[in-house]
Amino acid sequence: MRAQLLVAGASQTGQPIEAVLFARRADLSPAAIRASGRPTVLLIGQQHGDEPASAEALLVLARELAQGELGALTERLNVIVLPRANPDGAAAGQRATASGIDANRDHLLLRTPEAQAIAGLLRDYTPAVVADAHEYPAVGAYLNKFGGIARADVLLQYATAAQVHEFVTRAAEEWFRRPLLDRLQREGLSSDWYHTLSVSSEDRRVAMGSPRPEIGRNAAGLRHAVSLLVETRGSDLGRTHLARRVQTQLVAMRSILDSAAARADDLVKLRRFIETETLAQACTGEVTVEAAATPSEYVLKLIDPANGADMPVSVAWDSTLQLQAVKTRGRPCGYWLAASEREAAMRLRGLGLTVQRIDEKGVVRGESFRETSRSAVADAPGAMLPQVETVPALLDVAVGSWYVSLEQPLAALAISALEPDTPSSYVTHGLVSGVTTVSRVLARPGFRLSPLP
Ligand SMILES: [Zn+2]
Structure with missing residues (x-):
């Protein structure tokens, strides 16, 4: 197994944006990796600077890969680990990049060098699987809106943009999310679908991650990668429970690597099939150019801050697992x-x-x-x-x-x-x-x- 440092770019203040490529090959050039016949997995951490467990976990994982502790995996996969995608935000303890632009919402416009760096890795190595590690706030909006605090150790969602190929969605659900849920349960960790809360305390609205194509999770899915968002609980907790948060990220990332290895041949075939189909679709049929979430109901599992008891709450739930077409046109x-x-x-x-x-x-x-x-x-x-x-x-x-x-x-x-x-x-x-x-x-x-x- 060989490792190579990749300098994917430089941040707005000039800090290097560094990744490590792990592969069992003599030639680690992008062309050789793309031609390797093995899927490449890209793990991204800390696009948001105030979500430290994501980077810490990926550093642990990079060390395990470097020391050969995950040797069986690298016989079937190439792995790229980018622990700290927003080094300026990490240094300042802030979510956004130095200019205030959110790197994770910049994957179509590419205004920031941070998003450009990730786009470069996606373009050069065409990963079949992308996992994006984040953290979510445990207290603020939950307490304000529902009088509870978050229970789930980790929130999960795959790409949910209208143009994501249905086979990519199915692979994300069946090959990756279900084994990941089993793994988390075995480890005594709880999970839920990813969501965000509307700011207002007047309504009970909760939205799953958006269908917008510029979000990292969706932009990777639109490139036909199985794309998974992994959000551990605690972006508002400072270093409280940091070990548990890092451990949760590690369990998730190892599960994603295991799934990718188990499905390595299928992932290569899936990509080939979808690319061929995409080329054939030009000039034909219709395409949904904008989609919206479907209103539904859901029960969020929160915790009563007074006594730690489970506190389920019924919410109005904007589901992006079923999308509604807002605008369609001929392709x-x-x-x-x-x-x-x-x-x-x-x-x-x-x-x-x-x-x-x-x-x-x-x-x-x-x-x-x-x-x-x-x-x-x-x-x-x-x-x-x-x-x-x-x-x-x-x-x-x-x-x-x-x-x-x-x-x-x-x-x-x-x-x-x-x-x-x-x-x-x-x-x-x-x-x-x-x-x-x-x-x-x-x-x-x-x-x-x-x-x-
Ligand atoms: Zn985040």
Whole structure:
């Protein structure tokens, strides 16, 4: 077994963002790892700086891997451990990166070098499994809203964005989450679905993790990785119960590695199947460009702070295990971007998409967008969400403008970024200047293209 330090990038204050790759190969280059025939597992810790158990657990795991204690696993897997994805936040004890942007919600726009570093690892090593280690607050909102405190040692959720392939969802549930629940139970640890509480104490609303594509958990799922969020209890507890929190993360991460090893061949086959299917789907059928949670009911298991007794509470539960389509459109062949949208083209390339430069003038059948109104986005200052109509058009494309084909494995990321009228899109966040500089292309272009290097 060999280990190699990977410097994935540098934080906003210049701290290195370091990962370690473990593999039983002479050649540890990205191309060799991708061609290894073995799935790669990427474990990410501390995207949020004030969630220390995530990084501590991954450091323990990296040591175990380095000392050969998990030897059987590395016969079937390549493993990348990135313990501290947000070193500035960790040093300051704060959730966000130094600029205030939440790294975990930046996996589509890639505004931060921290999210760019993770995108680089995802692009270069195409992991089949991604586990993202976090911590959740045990007291504040639970006490305020329900008079209780959190009971679950760990909250779990896999990718729940509308475009995540159903086979990836099924693999996450059957191959990973169920064995993980058994493992936790054997270790005497409790778990629940991941959720967050609305701030208001006036309602009883609790929401599972969102379907938005820019969240790390979902962005990995849209890359066809089995993607698991593991949140231990205690981001508001300082160092209280830290050993238990670290141990809980370790139990979860070892279970995920064991599941990946047990399903190594299946994971490789699954990826190949979905990539082939994705390429064939371009220009056909429909795609859900925005989805919302389904309102339902749930019983949260809390603890009575007065006596430690179990305290179940009924809540209004926004479930993202069943999504409702908010907007669907025909799936285009690709997207055209004006020459002026170079920065957007570079970000798409940073995600791992192939972006092509248009080398000769041409005409192609498509749809342009017409903006009918726009509105602010609640959780994103400065963002303006457009509403649009699509207008059938023959698109005159100029030399130097850009084409993003959907005949590529990461098509779902292009759709998430470039359909303009969603809260996550490049237009909404001003990375594409408006709805007139992006269009849907509905036929395979016949003009000359060259890949953006
Ligand atoms: Zn977190």
